[in-house]
Amino acid sequence: MENTTSNNQGNKIGTIGFIISLITLVLFGTSLVFFLSSVPWVGLLFLVVLLFWLLGFILSAIGLGKKPIGLAIAGVAISLLVIFIAFNQDVYNAIYQVNKAIDFETAKKQRYTEVIKKLKDIRAVQEAYLHINGKYADNFDQLTNFIENAQFTITSQRDTSWTEFDKTFNIEVMRQGVRIDTLGYVKVKDSLFKDSDRYKTLRYVPKFTKDEAPLLFTMKTGEIKDKNNVVSSVFEVYVSKRDVLKGLDKDLVDKEVVKNSVDDVKGENIKVGSLEEITVNGNWPTSYDAKIAKQ
Numbered sequence: 001m002e003n004t005t006s007n008n009q010g011n012k013i014g015t016i017g018f019i020i021s022l023i024t025l026v027l028f029g030t031s032l033v034f035f036l037s038s039v040p041w042v043g044l045l046f047l048v049v050l051l052f053w054l055l056g057f058i059l060s061a062i063g064l065g066k067k068p069i070g071l072a073i074a075g076v077a078i079s080l081l082v083i084f085i086a087f088n089q090d091v092y093n094a095i096y097q098v099n100k101a102i103d104f105e106t107a108k109k110q111r112y113t114e115v116i117k118k119l120k121d122i123r124a125v126q127e128a129y130l131h132i133n134g135k136y137a138d139n140f141d142q143l144t145n146f147i148e149n150a151q152f153t154i155t156s157q158r159d160t161s162w163t164e165f166d167k168t169f170n171i172e173v174m175r176q177g178v179r180i181d182t183l184g185y186v187k188v189k190d191s192l193f194k195d196s197d198r199y200k201t202l203r204y205v206p207k208f209t210k211d212e213a214p215l216l217f218t219m220k221t222g223e224i225k226d227k228n229n230v231v232s233s234v235f236e237v238y239v240s241k242r243d244v245l246k247g248l249d250k251d252l253v254d255k256e257v258v259k260n261s262v263d264d265v266k267g268e269n270i271k272v273g274s275l276e277e278i279t280v281n282g283n284w285p286t287s288y289d290a291k292i293a294k295q
Contacts, residue, residue, distance in 0.1 A: 014063020014072030021056035021078040024049060028082050032095055053082055104252045111244050112265060114206040116288050119272040122202055122217070122237050123280050124192055126273070132188075135233040138221050140203035147199045150188045205239050209247055215239070222275045232278050238271030263287075 027049045034042040060075025085091050122143070129137045129146050137143045166173045193199050205215040221235045245253045260266045265284045272282040 011063055011066040011068060011072065013059050014066060014069065014075065017056050017059030017061070017063050018071040018075035018078070019056075020052055021060055021075040021082075024052040024056050025078050025082055027052060028085065032085075032091075033099065049082075053079060100249060101252065104249055107248055108245060108256065111206070111208055112270060112284065113288060113291060114208075115239060115244055115270050116282065116284055117292055118202065118206065118217070119237060119270065119282055120289075120292065121192075121198065122219075123272050123282075125188075125199070125202070126235055126237075127280060128188055128192065130233060136221050136235040139219060140217075143202065144199065147189050147192070151186060205243065208244075212246070215243055220275055224276075224278055226278070234273065234275055234278060235280075236271060236273040236275045238269040240269055241265070242268075244270060 027045070031042055031045040031049055034045060056075055057079035060072050060079060063069065063072030063075065066072070125143050125147060126136050128150075129135075129143065132146075132150055137146060163172045164175050165171075189199065203216050203219075205217055207214070217237050217239050219235065219237045221233065223231050224234050225231050241257050242253060245256065256264075257268050263285050267283060270282075270284065273280050
């Protein structure tokens with residue numbers, strides 16, 4: 001027991017070497033991520049890693065001369081692993097691919113969010129237009145004019161009753177009905193946009209690069225007959241995913257365009273409404289609605 005205690009105490013240098021080597025491995029992994037993310041001060045971090053590596057390797061190597069040598073061997077092994085990773089191109093490529101995918105996902109969600117905010121505004125105006133005019137607007141000029149000039153009628157509805165002479169039975173009878181009173185009017189602009197003038201750019205897809213040319217949403221309208229031959233007005237507004245993701249990694253864009261699961265924006269376009277069914281839903285997952293609601 002005394003010999004074991006003495007050996008453990010005698011190889012503190014190997015234990016310290018192991019701990020420093022382990023810290024070196026963590027720092028090195030962190031520096032690789034920062035390097036691939038183009039962090040400006042990553043060079044300083046690499047210098048710190050080098051100093052830690054030298055210290056950890058030297059102390060672990062010295063610890064091999066004392067017993068027990070388990071942690072010292074582990075320290076040397078970790079130091080050699082750092083060297084292997086540092087000069088292995090496959091490791092860099094793997095980390096680069098992961099980092100590229102993360103950056104793409106971040107940029108994609110940011111761009112999709114801005115586009116969906118516009119589509120939700122367009123949908124709100126189209127629903128108001130339908131409420132007042134009985135059909136959807138055919139183009140953005142009609143929508144803009146509607147926002148600036150139309151108004152909602154504010155009404156109140158209450159039950160009422162009265163007596164009326166029934167000539168058939170020659171008696172007074174009680175009648176019941178609903179009375180609708182007009183209380184006033186409110187402009188569509190004030191109701192939907194308040195003090196904002198963002199409605200003036202509803203037709204334009206948000207820009208994500210300085211040199212990007214203005215891009216317009218595509219709007220289409222039509223009519224659908226249901227099984228009872230009732231005709232309903234429908235609309236669809238959309239923009240291509242490729243246009244929204246322009247400038248990002250082409251391979252990742254190609255994969256994004258064909259995604260069609262419930263957790264993704266389905267299909268080649270980001271859209272709201274449909275010309276094939278009576279709906280004003282968008283083709284994006286509800287996570288975007290929740291994100292926009294928090295903004």
